[in-house]
Amino acid sequence: MDCTICTSMPVMLRPPRNIICSTCYEGARSVIFFINKQLQTAQGPADQKPNLCKASYLTLENVSKWVRDMKAESEELGEKIRFLSGFSVAFRDQIHTDILLQPGESGPPIPAHKALLAIRSEVFNNILDSDGCKAPATDTVKLPELNHEELESLLEFLYNGDLPEDKMNKHIYSLSLAADKYGISYLQKLCECHMLKSMSPANALDVLEVADVCSSLKLKENALDYIVKNMHDIVFSAKYDSFALKNPHLCVQISRASLMDAKRKSVS
Ligand SMILES: [Zn+2]
Numbered sequence: 001m002d003c004t005i006c007t008s009m010p011v012m013l014r015p016p017r018n019i020i021c022s023t024c025y026e027g028a029r030s031v032i033f034f035i036n037k038q039l040q041t042a043q044g045p046a047d048q049k050p051n052l053c054k055a056s057y058l059t060l061e062n063v064s065k066w067v068r069d070m071k072a073e074s075e076e077l078g079e080k081i082r083f084l085s086g087f088s089v090a091f092r093d094q095i096h097t098d099i100l101l102q103p104g105e106s107g108p109p110i111p112a113h114k115a116l117l118a119i120r121s122e123v124f125n126n127i128l129d130s131d132g133c134k135a136p137a138t139d140t141v142k143l144p145e146l147n148h149e150e151l152e153s154l155l156e157f158l159y160n161g162d163l164p165e166d167k168m169n170k171h172i173y174s175l176s177l178a179a180d181k182y183g184i185s186y187l188q189k190l191c192e193c194h195m196l197k198s199m200s201p202a203n204a205l206d207v208l209e210v211a212d213v214c215s216s217l218k219l220k221e222n223a224l225d226y227i228v229k230n231m232h233d234i235v236f237s238a239k240y241d242s243f244a245l246k247n248p249h250l251c252v253q254i255s256r257a258s259l260m261d262a263k264r265k266s267v268s
Pocket residue numbers: 003004005006007020021022023024025
């Protein structure tokens with residue numbers, strides 16, 4: 001078909017050159033639909049919304065403007081992030097650190113900055129606000145539940161707002177428990193998303209246990225549901241024995257959820 005959009009030589013086509021193929025037509029419609037949806041859900045007061053919001057319906061003509069605006073906005077955000085990331089350099093090079101964090105197991109304490117800890121965690125803020133912590137550089141706070149490597153990852157997250165995938169995988173449960181204990185809601189949210197995405201018969205019991213400790217209802221419901229759906233693989237695994245000894249109340253909940261599921265299936 002002589003499509004004026006995707007042909008490499010539109011000038012060769014017969015005038016009026018206004019025919020497009022079904023792929024280009026569907027593509028254009030879905031782009032317009034997607035961007036309109038983004039504009040309709042854009043947050044903020046009406047006068048601060050992007051200019052295109054004021055148009056009643058976005059046309060293909062101003063899609064390219066929207067894309068350019070978005071690109072400029074993302075470059076601006078990139079610059080802002082680079083500007084704000086100075087604290088992670090101060091952590092890496094240990095510039096003007098004023099507190100030591102001691103992991104639970106043996107291992108050297110890790111120097112950090114009180115101001116950053118207080119900003120990132122309401123619990124640290126309270127600890128550092130209390131009278132015992134007014135002295136300079138020799139202050140030490142113990143985090144007995146984390147080993148050295150876990151503490152390093154927690155700090156890396158607090159300074160960078162992000163963690164490499166391999167560290168997230170390796171320390172997900174201890175990071176989630178630390179996020180709950182120290183009131184770091186952003187880390188808690190990322191850990192929950194990560195656990196939801198990576199749920200498998202091998203880790204569903206761990207996820208349920210962590211969700212229970214952290215009182216994370218959505219994660220707990222999802223883990224219970226996953227366990228019920230994969231009951232055979234999970235309940236007959238060796239891991240379930242030690243899990244049952246440690247978490248009898250969760251085993252009761254698994255049994256009940258499983259019975260309810262069987263009941264629902266028998267009715268339908
Ligand atoms: Zn086409």
